[in-house]
Amino acid sequence: MPLCSMRQVLDEASKGGYGVGAFNVNNMEQIQSIMEAARETQSPVIIQASRGARAYSQDKFLYHLMLAAVELYPEIPTVLHLDHGNSVETCKSAIEMGFTSVMMDGSLLPDGKTPSSFEYNVDATRQVVAMAHAKGITVEGEIGCLGGIEDGHGAGLDGLSHLTDPAQAADFVKATGLDALAIAIGTSHGAYKFSSKPTGETLKMARLIEIHNLLPKTHLVMHGSSSVPKELQDIINQYGGKLKPTWGVPVEEIQLGIKNGVRKINVDTDNRLAITGAIRKVFIEKPEEFDPRSYLKPAREAMKKVVAQRMVQFGQAGHAKDYAPIPLAEMAARY
Numbered sequence: 001m002p003l004c005s006m007r008q009v010l011d012e013a014s015k016g017g018y019g020v021g022a023f024n025v026n027n028m029e030q031i032q033s034i035m036e037a038a039r040e041t042q043s044p045v046i047i048q049a050s051r052g053a054r055a056y057s058q059d060k061f062l063y064h065l066m067l068a069a070v071e072l073y074p075e076i077p078t079v080l081h082l083d084h085g086n087s088v089e090t091c092k093s094a095i096e097m098g099f100t101s102v103m104m105d106g107s108l109l110p111d112g113k114t115p116s117s118f119e120y121n122v123d124a125t126r127q128v129v130a131m132a133h134a135k136g137i138t139v140e141g142e143i144g145c146l147g148g149i150e151d152g153h154g155a156g157l158d159g160l161s162h163l164t165d166p167a168q169a170a171d172f173v174k175a176t177g178l179d180a181l182a183i184a185i186g187t188s189h190g191a192y193k194f195s196s197k198p199t200g201e202t203l204k205m206a207r208l209i210e211i212h213n214l215l216p217k218t219h220l221v222m223h224g225s226s227s228v229p230k231e232l233q234d235i236i237n238q239y240g241g242k243l244k245p246t247w248g249v250p251v252e253e254i255q256l257g258i259k260n261g262v263r264k265i266n267v268d269t270d271n272r273l274a275i276t277g278a279i280r281k282v283f284i285e286k287p288e289e290f291d292p293r294s295y296l297k298p299a300r301e302a303m304k305k306v307v308a309q310r311m312v313q314f315g316q317a318g319h320a321k322d323y324a325p326i327p328l329a330e331m332a333a334r335y
Contacts, residue, residue, distance in 0.1 A: 003070055004325040006079040006101035006138035007179045009044050010219040010263040012323055018315030019258040022046035022081060022221075023307055024268035026053045029300045031065050033271070035073045036300075037307035041317035044077040046101075046264060050084055051112075054094075063097055076320050081140075083266070086112045091128045091139075100328065101138035103182070104128040107162075115162060118143075118172070125176040133177075133335040136328030140221060140264070143172045144184030166210045173218050180219040180264055183211055187224035187249055197247045205256055212261035219263040225249045226269035232306075235277035239284045251313050258315060267310055271303045278302035 013020050023034050025047055038045040047069070049062055057065075066080050081101040082094040087110040091102040106121035108114060125141040132139045144164030164183040173181060185204040212220060228248030236243055254265055282295040289295065311317045 033303035042320040043311040048081040048083040103140040136331030140180040142182035182221040221264040232273040239280035274302040
């Protein structure tokens, strides 16, 4: 099975009323964790790489690992997505590499830090849409600014500083013709999202619902949606870590979002926590170990467990065999 169009995966999710987790990767073990979880739960999956991940893996390593993934797991509809492309040129390089979906994050200027103007965002996103759709490739855009910083990307604001304006979101979708829209409703990148358990008021779920009512046919995206489970924090701290108490996005709030048009849910921090906790545990319990496989195997298994759990919670489990991938050339003809 070839790499799949994200538009097709999200269209199918919309028909089925479920969400699809988008999991960030940097290396082989993370890809293996996600694909094993997808096979175990029979889930379609979105695997995404940030600019930081592409630099870390030297791009081609990551891309060829993804080709191996679809060869080894041919029954799983799999998307390779660029997370937070900071410029038209970054998106172009991902398209040329073979990514089947790109995000043009024009909510920030190319420095990945400074909030942009609406006009700049529309122009940059429209350019990427024209380039990508000609090849059947999906485009995600963003209106409003997410909080926090991840992989050097983000304005470093709190999650409530630049919330998405519903009317502006509708204008943005109409002006750009994108496939999926990331909205800012109070979530943040990274582990330190909230100092207490957030509620529907903290996360501005009413605003998400308002946006969905204005844009019922647009696939919405929730970024910064790791739940940051206490049990994963506790494992890290039990084995020498020093994480401060923190709260993530409750799964029940994500599920409410899924009932109101959210089709793509970005998760990264939870997987990082799982991996780090498992590695720390080996280092403390077996200090004589020095073979990387001795700690990467349990790390891979810990991440797989988290990913599989999210796939079930988001509703994508059991849907891998619902459809066959549409060739990108055919997707291009449909735009």
